[in-house]
Amino acid sequence: MAKGKDVRIRVILECKSCVRNDINKKFSGISRYITQKNRHNTPSRLELRKFCPYCYKHTLHVEIKK
Template structure:
């Protein structure tokens, strides 16, 4: 059995953050599934909108 990065990847999966206004996928980050089981929402700068907007986690 070869379990390379399964332990760390299970708890902290990589996610993409997309702008809720223009749907542009601007940021890639990781989140802790244990602390935030629901979808992540952060206010980040969207270069396409040219302002701070709410960015939501996409699959």
């Protein structure tokens, strides 16, 4: 089996609201999660609602480039 063309790839999810409001924060930081996605089932960018410890609420996290 070839390991070069795996179906599952590792992606990084970043908080969308932390990126916009980073200047006005008392504790500056960007929430990031690492997960996997199936390349064939979801070819577009992944968007999930995850908990952000800097915003103290569930926000939209979007896939970023490595």
